[in-house]
Amino acid sequence: MTAGSVTQRARHAPLVLVETANLSRNEWLAYRRRGIGGSDVASIFGISPFRTARDLYFDKLDIASVEEDEGNWVAMEMGNLLEPLVAKIFAKKTGYKIYQIKKMFYHPLYPFMLADVDYFVKLPDGTTAILEIKTTNYNARDSWWLDGAETVPVYYESQGRHYMAVTDIDRVFFCCLYGNNEEEVIIREIRRDYAYEEEMIFLEQEFWDNHVLAKLPPPYWEPGNLIMESARRHFGAADPDAPVVELNSSMSAKLIRYLQLQEEKKNMEVNSKQIDKELQRLKGILVSEMGTSCAAVCRYGEVNYTITYNPVRKTGIDKDGLLRLKLQYPDIYEQFISTSEFRRFNVKASAVDAA
Incomplete structure (x- = not known):
């Protein structure tokens, strides 16, 4: 089935690849190599500040693993440790009920598309949304504004839209902590965009079929510093x-x-x-x-x-x-x-x- 079928907007239920609650880190990474996850999409688009599409290719073939933010392991560890706290702040500020499902999902039509979601949100109208937890430092908080208007950084936006496509959920919230108190958080929401989604699925499928499955490295076209690294x-x-x-x-x-x-x-x-x-x-x-x-x-x-x-x-x-x-x-x-x-x-x- 082609990516164009997304425009038909037929609803679907995501399928479960694996229960993640008891997976070790290495086991989790092995399952993630079976497809494209939300944080992978920015590399395919060429908008990741951390890695190139070829880095992602090397990782999927288990040639060389590249972790996002690996140069700043402290920030990555802090993000993991603070995730429950930031989720709690979101729930307190919005009044929404949040919960986790410890499963890795995949798209029934495009099984290479994977989703391991931080939290789900039960909304007052009975619908479900996704909640993604982020942390940053005080100076980097400016990336959540563009020309004075509220925005979501493009590399996070691609992650959220990937998750919406896989889970067939129409809203994603982001909650980003940049300080040391509950007032120093940023909450953003994006809603489903089917035109974006169609192009995203096309590019993901092109990367998966023509590079990963074909074992053909994608060309470098990112900024020079990322290529050199x-x-x-x-x-x-x-x-x-x-x-x-x-x-x-x-x-x-x-x-x-x-x-x-x-x-x-x-x-x-x-x-x-x-x-x-x-x-x-x-x-x-x-x-x-x-x-x-x-x-x-x-x-x-x-x-x-x-x-x-x-x-x-x-x-x-x-x-x-x-x-x-x-x-x-x-x-x-x-x-x-x-x-x-x-x-x-x-x-x-x-x-x-x-x-």
Whole structure:
């Protein structure tokens, strides 16, 4: 059945893939690899701030696991620990009854679409809604507004709309805690959009059939920093002994475009953020093509090009290492630590006292 059948709006009941109450973390991840979950959709759309579509592909084939927010494990753990509290705040503020169903669901027509919902909401009119719990820091709360209007960040919106499609539920609430009291929460609601849903299902099916099942990695087209990080995770450290990579015609064209943009940037009087982004993206694509190799070559017209991407290593002590040194070997720490001094210049204005 094609994604276009969504527009018929026939109601359905989601099917249960597995009971999740007693699953270990590894077991839960193994079940999630059987399809596309709500938090996966942003990667397919290219709007995830954490991972690329290729990262998701690697994860589904169990080649390399990539957790969202894995660079900030403390924030992820805090989110898990605070989930029941944030849900309680939502229930208190709205007066709605909330409950959990410890099951992983899948769509009866598109079995690759999975949903593991945080909470369900019983509404006064007898209908059911979904509740997704989020946490963030005080500064990041601004992402819940767009040009002064209330909104849901796009990568969370895609998650909510995926869950609505799987469960056949028409409303999703988000409750996001950004402070340390019940007033510092954000509550948003989105309702079902069948046009969005149809396109979403089409893209999810294309990713699942043409990449995961076909074992064909999707191309990189995300921001350069995400591409570079993805390549680093997948390939690991540079190997000076790895053979030189010969770039194909497609990669050669990207290299020429990279050089053209570099020349444009030199001739511009004002720096262009758009050019910088495109340069970083093209660099990321070329680096990912090189893998662990430190050199790549190609010929374009009558010119031979050589790319080098050599590791630069330096030793040092990071903050955690310095703290361990201070705690475990305080005498050595005091012997080698140095103190520097600087002065901060500041101007402060105040009203003149009346005579």
